[in-house]
Structure formats: structure tokens, C-alpha cells
Amino acid sequence: MALISCPECGKQISDSTPSCPHCGYQFSTIGTSAVCSPTKIGDISMNYPVGIAMIVIGVILLPVSFFGFFLFLIPGIIALVVAIPLIALGISKISGTRSICCPHCGKPAEVGKNFESHKCYTCKKVSVREGDFLNPVL
Numbered sequence: 007m008a009l010i011s012c013p014e015c016g017k018q019i020s021d022s023t024p025s026c027p028h029c030g031y032q033f034s035t036i037g038t039s040a041v042c043s044p045t046k047i048g049d050i051s052m053n054y055p056v057g058i059a060m061i062v063i064g065v066i067l068l069p070v071s072f073f074g075f076f077l078f079l080i081p082g083i084i085a086l087v088v089a090i091p092l093i094a095l096g097i098s099k100i101s102g103t104r105s106i107c108c109p110h111c112g113k114p115a116e117v118g119k120n121f122e123s124h125k126c127y128t129c130k131k132v133s134v135r136e137g138d139f140l141n142p143v144l
Contacts, residue, residue: 014130031130044139048105050119060096064089109133109142 009018014031025032067089074082102119111129123134132143 029130043109044136044141045107045109047135047138047140050102050104052102053099057096057099060092060099064093064096067092106140109140 008021010021011017012019012026012029012031014026015029017026017028019026019028023033067085071082071085071089074085076082098118103116104119104121105114106117106124107114108124108126108129108131110126110131110133113126113128115124115127117124121135123132124140125132133140134143135141
């Protein structure tokens with residue numbers, strides 16, 4: 007059993023561990039190589055009414071959160087924590103997203119319409135866009 011450096015975080019770990027205990031990076035094994043194949047990228051989905059509604063609600067919550075800080079601290083903080091992500095989600099609904107599946111682990115995800123690469127939140131591996139397909143970087 008030897009120590010190696012994790013390619014993700016650089017910390018020393020055992021060479022026999024399937025994933026890094028520090029950052030969760032999963033090492034390739036012979037049994038999982040069959041999953042690594044290009045996957046089709048979904049069409050652009052835009053939802054203007056929902057996006058505009060989310061932005062309007064978020065903009066209304068911003069002054070509520072400002073006055074909430076002076077009247078009631080906790081509801082003001084909650085309103086602010088809800089308002090900012092709501093505005094960001096509304097903008098992404100208007101600008102468009104694409105549905106993808108990670109070619110390494112198969113988990114679905116949503117990305118921006120003009121993305122070039124994607125790092126999977128589950129397996130921490132990178133894939134690149136080539137035309138209408140998402141190809142694994144081995």
C-alpha cells in the first residue's frame with residue numbers, strides 16, 4: 007500500500023482507496039470504464055413566463071429583506087437568501103439551459119446553453135462538448 011497524491015486536491019491518500027476522503031474525487035476502475043461514452047446533449051429549453059415571474063418575485067423580496075433587517079432580523083435574512091437565488095434562477099430560465107447526462111457516471115444535470123465543458127457534481131470528472139455530444143475526458 008503506497009501513498010499517492012489526489013489529482014483533484016493534491017493531498018496524500020492510499021493507492022487502494024476508490025475515492026479521495028478529503029474531496030470525494032473518484033478514481034477510475036476497470037469496471038466503470040464501460041459507462042464512459044459520449045452522451046447526447048438536450049435541446050435548449052427556455053421558459054419566459056416562469057423566468058420573468060421568478061425575477062419579479064425576487065425583486066419584490068429585495069426591499070422586503072431590507073426593511074426586514076430593521077424590523078425583524080431573521081425574516082429579513084431569509085427574504086434576502088431567497089431573493090438572490092430566485093433572481094439568478096429566473097435569469098437562467100430566460101436565457102436557456104440544456105439537459106445533459108454525465109458520460110462518466112450517468113447523472114443528469116442542467117447547464118447553460120453555450121457551455122463548453124462540464125465538471126460533474128457527483129463524480130467530479132470533466133467532460134467537453136463536441137458538437138451535439140458530451141465526451142468524457144479520460
